Amino acid sequence: MTRRTGIKELLALIAALALVAAAGEAAAQKGGQTPILSGPLVKLDIKEAQIETAKGKPKGTFRIAQHFALDPGWLDPLEHIFALTMQTYDYLVHDALIKPMPQGEATYSLAEHAELAADFRRAAFRLRPGLKFHDGQPLSTADVKWTYENYKGAHAKLFRDKLEHIQIVDDRTIVFHFKEPFLEFMDLYNGAVSGIGWIVPKHYYEKVGRDGFKAKPIGAGPYKFVSQQAGVQMDFEAWEEYWRRTPAAKTIVVKGIRDNAARLAGLQTGELDLAFGMTGKVLPQVMADKNLRWVPNFTSVWHLAFPGYNEPDSPFHDKRVRQAVSLAINREFLVRQETQGVGKVWGNWISPENRDALKGDGKDLPLPEHNIAKAKQVLAQTKFPNGFEFEWFVPFVPYFDMGERILTDLRAVGIRGKLQSLEGPAFRAKMGQGRKGFPGNRTIVQNIDPRPGGAKATIGVYAVCGSPASIVCEPQIEELWTKHEASKNLDERDRLNKAIQKILVEEYYMVPIYWNPFVHAIGPRVLPEGKGIERYYDTLHAPYPWPWEVWEVRADR
Amino acid sequence: MATILGRATEIGGVSRAARRSYSWVREIPLVPLLLVTVLVLAAVLAPVLAPHSHLDPVKPTPGQCQAKYGMADCPYVDNMPPFWFSQGTFATPLGTDYLGRDLLSRLMYGARISLVVALTGTLFAGAIGTLLGVLAGYMGKWWDQIIMRVTDAWLTLPSLVFAILLSSVRGPGVWNIVLILALVFWSRYSRAVRGEVLALREREFVRLAEINGVGKLKIIRRHLIPNVMNTVMVLFSLQVGVAVIIEASLSFLGVGVPPPEPSWGLMMAQERESLMQGKWWLAVFPGICITMLVLSANMLGDWLRVRLDPQLRNR
């Protein structure tokens, strides 16, 4: 009975979406007609926004569990961090000119039109008419300019150095002039990568100041900030005047709950509706619970790296040792134990969600093999025929169980180590320093990096010599990378990029494990009932289900 | 001289007193002693007694693999229940953990960690604290002022907080925990020992030694330290229990003994989720072990306190 109504609703919804999409397209063609810049333009791949007509009043309380403590700093786009966590709060309170949406990686939001000069020295935006902040004040190009000029977060120096001046044409039109060609501008200005595109209300920020804004921010996003307890909980309320649609849930409560078991308990007792990061020991229970649903939410690929491998005294200096490590890992069984078989054994360490990544499913790169006999055989040819003791196995926080499983696999071929269960920030600090973060050359790192910006971005962080977080530094790769950076030919770039990926995997500099499902568990109060919740996970490259205004929950009783 | 010699009654009293002092053997509390003995034996003889490795999974039979995963072969079978459940076997009497490792063997090796860490940590703390307390009490003046002000400040730091702080400086590891325990607990000793020494300093045997020109170090070594040992012993026995709990708490919070070593606190932390799935034994057994060890340490400590402090005989 319930199932049939569920399908009916789903059909109705799809029809509605199709209608809206068509309407949006028509509007876009109309809006995009008046050009701002003179001269030749780059053809931009920015999708049109879908404006959805009112669907009645927001209802119900939607309670989300973040898997670590909350930082009020996340509410301030001017101090945007590099990690993707912060976008959750951007998507709630703020809005960007362009941002990733289900329609595409770049989608018009506050802007309805954008242009980029072919010489990459000018970029222009036209804002939607009638935009407002939560306090009713209009959102104008002055706020866009002010935000750009006062931005201090990720990539701030690049934006500042490249800028010549900002020209406010009128309340809705703004042009950025750059000193030199700024090729990455549209990628970086996009809400996924930095905070500079998320518009902060100048008048309010100047009035309340930095602390005041973090304590009680306002923006132009779908949810108004209500209150917070630093680190513990943030409460948001639907802003019915949001331009794209009326938010579906009346109230959103985000709690910071580190403990997996506590999040699960919260779901089971009905104190939570959505919990992130529910793999490992809690997943079987999520799956077994008839009241709970879950989405696989594939993000990036687990892999092992060997910081300091290139020092001659490192046991991992020998390619065959790294190969033995790879051969020793029973990935099939690991996937079964850690993710109940949901994850996919994968042959590349870069996420297949990245447009330019080699596929690791056996087509571009082979599926990694599990063969203990062969591992022992390979190891027998090295300096360590019976294995050896390395220092620390450092897993990405908090996947310590998974780390211990891999550690146990390695013990089977005689490679023994201890697990270092760092806290998240400590882990990031060590990774951020690359090889320098792990002195001693005897460490294995179990990492995962859901980074936007394509395979190139990930390689640029970990696998080139110049990066602060560099783990791999090989002349062979360096040569290809230099060519890649110099090249203006997209095909050649793609070829070089893939050649580097191939070397990294074939030389076992990076040992891929499996494509990770960052499973989210969802409670019974989230609509639609039964299946259909996957639609909340349409935004590309997003570990979290943005945007929030679409989430529907049952009305509070 | 003849008038002096031959006080037979007095000399006879010697052996009576000596005999009396052995009667304490009968007062030893048996239950905690038994518990401690069992735990110590388990710890010492773990390599001999433990049925399986504490770090590697138990090799499963094809039948077990088939039953659990529907596979002909598997590296391990996780979460086997204890023997009294229908799926349990006597090969792994208390079941296996999430990595198919034998719980009983891990508990036995865990006893090693708990005992070694708690005992050595408390020992070091006792050594540092006693020394500083003696110095403060005996040397007086600015020694006393400095040591006691630092002790006071140290005592205001909550021990677990301090331990967490230190462990984030030193990183995880068994010997780091020992160091942490030593650095956290010394202040309890120095406080008590100083008080004791202040009283001892006025005792005549100490003044006698001073008058005789015995060096300060020697007075500390021969007169003061032996005479504060009662207090130190009592404190020691009471602190061991706390040290076990601190080690377990640190490991529970993930800043203690690093995996895969089986610290009881760590085992509880790792199996918190299993607890919620009804697999209570994985977290409850280590919890019981901790409780047993601390309980018996406290009971022995109490008994020792009563033994060594006559004022408390009837408490």
Next chain:
Amino acid sequence: MRKYVLLRGFYSLVTLWLLVTIIFAMVRLTGDPVAMKGEIGADATYLERIKHDWGLDQPVYWQYTGFIGNLLKGDFGHSFEKSLPVRDIYFERLPNSLKLGFAAFVISLALGVPFGMLSALKVNTWWDNAGKMIALLGLSMPGFFVGLVLIIIFGVQLGWLPVLGKGSSAFVWSNPATWAPFWFRDWPHLAMPAFALGWYFSGAMLRITRSGMLDVLGSDYIKLVRLKGVPERMVVAKHALKNSLIPVLTFAGLNLLIMVNVAVVIEVIFNWPGVGQLLYDGLSNRDFPMVQGVVLMSGLMIVMLNFVIDVLYGYVDPRIRLSR
């Protein structure tokens, strides 16, 4: 007496200053907070900017003097991790900790004092042994073990009690209307963490009550009262209880402070948003100002209480003030 109080006060200040210095030094040994905040792939200028924002680009002695100066003004600095002034966050959390602490305190008294009295009155009987056993169990079971067992039984299996956080009632300093409801609402949330925390202290409370009671019952004064033919019930209720509660209350005051300030493990397990959790978050994120602030506040409370106790005891017993 005045001199004694002044001297004690001076010592307390020295203790506080040492505490401040120890914490300042220790926290700086735990690693570079900027590296923690900087995400993987962050560029150097971003890190420089954060460093400058946090004042970490200044020499250490300058940081130290600035830190002391700010402390004197009541400014604990900005939290690195939580981006707001430490003082604001601390005082936002403090009521939660107080609520948990008081509840645990009441439980520890309710369990400890009656059983302690019973033990003392029926010394060396079955009651006494049972009391001793309870006290020992309380001291021997780690809080997280008790907490986990409670969660599994009452939270998950029986489903009687919520397992997450403190419930929706919040204490807002600026809004007096929230003050009373905060204390009287959301008791189901409070039940388990308060019990797990109070249980540990009840053991200690039981012991103190028992020995205090034994002291008083063995005193000449009580013997005299008994000789006068006062009924035993009256002896206990009117004379013994009153006199034996003084050490209990002194000790209880310290315990209350400890419960308020260091319920780290319990707060982590039950996701209780108190200062203990704040401290734990601060420690794991190398949030120097947060850790400093929380530890100093707890230190301040303990030093102040010790000072008050010292002065009161000195007032009551002149020998104490001469002996120092």
Next chain:
Amino acid sequence: MGEPLLEVRDLKKHFPVGSSLLGGVQGWVKAVDGISFTIDSGETLGLVGESGCGKTTTSKLILAAEEATSGAIEFEGRNLAELRGRELMDYRRKVQVVFQDPYSSLSPRMRVGDIIAEPIETHEQVSRHEVRSRVAQLLELVGLRPDMSRLFPHEFSGGQRQRLAIARALSTNARLIVLDEPVSALDVSIRAHIISLLEEIQARLAVSYLFIAHDLAAVAHVSQRTAVMYLGKLVEVADSLELCASPLHPYTKALFAASLPSHPDEAREEIVLSGEVPSALNPPRGCSFHPRCPFVMPRCSEQEPSLSEVSPGRRVACHLYS
């Protein structure tokens, strides 16, 4: 008579009162206020007084446990204040002490052999074997069995312990032993044994004793000469027999009255002291004894009497005799 073994000249020890971190010195306690006496080789000098009169401070000064405020202590012709290093150690070796409480003066955690050997080990470089044999001799000397050296003090009775303390004091061939109320803590029946032991030892080894006690009769019995002390000052110094026969100072008389009951046929004035010992922090003007003295004269409250010789070897500080 040659040079005295120990000569004390105008010795003073004043303690500050009220000095602390806050607030200055409020006054001085004159614990010892200008005393002089000598002890010859092989002689016993008794020092008597009520508790708080400065006996113990005097003994501490002689034992070099405190530094004198002024005055001199000369031992074998050398000033104690000028002794340093090796010389001071030699002094410490030659001047030993036996304390009142035999329970407190022996470390409960050491074997008695080690206790007795401690001064030897401190002052002499001798083999372990020799130490052991000397300990055995000493034990025998004080009337204990040599094999007892392996026992702990708590296995001995009070009298035996005091013997141990004496053995220890003798272990380094001391020239002067300060006996600080050596028998007051013992049972009456044992006192006599200890006293006769001390006398025998003195006869054999010719050591000098400074015998300190509050019991005048006992002191006078043991010592050749006796000094009576009151509020930090000596009030009478005399040959013990003379002192017993005819005490001059009213305070000495009072002490005799308070001591063991006098012999029925001894005709002696009985004086009963009234009032408390005045505070040493604020001693009375003039003669410090005058508030309690039955023979008080107007002069006593104004002028302080000096200790002057009334007959050869006999000195009294009282206006009655000047």
